Amino acid sequence: MYYTIDFKNTTIRFKDEGKGTVVVLLHGYLESLEIWSEFSADLAERCRVVSIDLPGHGKSGVIENVHTMELLAKAVKSVMDHLNIDKYFMVGHSLGGYVALAYLGLFPECLSGFSLFHSHPLADSNETIENRKREIKLVKNGKKDLIYTVNIPKAFATDNLEKFSEQVDYAKEIAMDISEEGIIAVLNGMINRPDRSDILSRTSLPFLWILGGKDNYIPYEVIVKKVELPKQGKLITLENSGHMGFMEEKKKSLNAILGFLVR
Numbered sequence: 177m178y179y180t181i182d183f184k185n186t187t188i189r190f191k192d193e194g195k196g197t198v199v200v201l202l203h204g205y206l207e208s209l210e211i212w213s214e215f216s217a218d219l220a221e222r223c224r225v226v227s228i229d230l231p232g233h234g235k236s237g238v239i240e241n242v243h244t245m246e247l248l249a250k251a252v253k254s255v256m257d258h259l260n261i262d263k264y265f266m267v268g269h270s271l272g273g274y275v276a277l278a279y280l281g282l283f284p285e286c287l288s289g290f291s292l293f294h295s296h297p298l299a300d301s302n303e304t305i306e307n308r309k310r311e312i313k314l315v316k317n318g319k320k321d322l323i324y325t326v327n328i329p330k331a332f333a334t335d336n337l338e339k340f341s342e343q344v345d346y347a348k349e350i351a352m353d354i355s356e357e358g359i360i361a362v363l364n365g366m367i368n369r370p371d372r373s374d375i376l377s378r379t380s381l382p383f384l385w386i387l388g389g390k391d392n393y394i395p396y397e398v399i400v401k402k403v404e405l406p407k408q409g410k411l412i413t414l415e416n417s418g419h420m421g422f423m424e425e426k427k428k429s430l431n432a433i434l435g436f437l438v439r
């Protein structure tokens with residue numbers, strides 16, 4: 177079922193399905209909760225799944241010119257407070273992982289454990305910041321379509337593009353519906369986010385890190401050398417996935433998440 181709540185003079189949409197252990201799914205940049213649709217339906221057979229449209233994405237409104245990761249985390253917290261759920265697991269895809277790490281900093285007492293799915297704790301590199309600024313300029317010049325027509329196919333492993341052509345088109349449709357203001361706000365927020373490597377390495381919470389062996393956005397060999405896993409951390413590599421493992425290797429991803437939740 178879909179629901180909405182009011183948050184900071186706008187609307188936040190979320191979906192609540194299934195029963196049991198609660199897991200919160202946070203989507204990535206240029207996505208919405210709909211990106212999880214098949215994955216969340218399978219997960220909801222075993223768990224209670226709350227998936228949320230982050231502000232400026234999907235059916236959730238834009239709040240400010242800059243959507244910091246902390247602001248997005250507070251929007252998520254408002255949904256969970258509305259549901260009267262005080263303990264849960266959190267899975268964040270890409271941008272959603274940045275939000276999950278902000279959540280860890282703000283509300284650690286609410287988390288039973290968390291997973292970064294094709295995400296990491298590092299701040300943006302200078303190169304990434306320049307790329308994001310270029311995207312902001314494109315959006316302001318009315319060329320939003322250039323972003324998702326390039327970014328979405330790049331999110332899949334190159335040798336998976338033909339096999340997952342329907343999923344690529346579906347992801348493009350989701351991205352198409354995101355407002356210019358929403359894109360700019362979250363790009364500004366990602367540019368300004370801090371490095372959270374320390375808070376990740378120090379956490380005592382169970383942590384699952386899922387990476388794609390063929391990720392065009394997060395080079396596997398580079399990132400694993402830069403990030404220190406916490407004591408209760410586990411790394412799972414999806415050898416045949418790019419940046420969209422919950423589609424490219426859905427069964428393996430599902431088993432990894434379920435194994436993490438019930439361990």
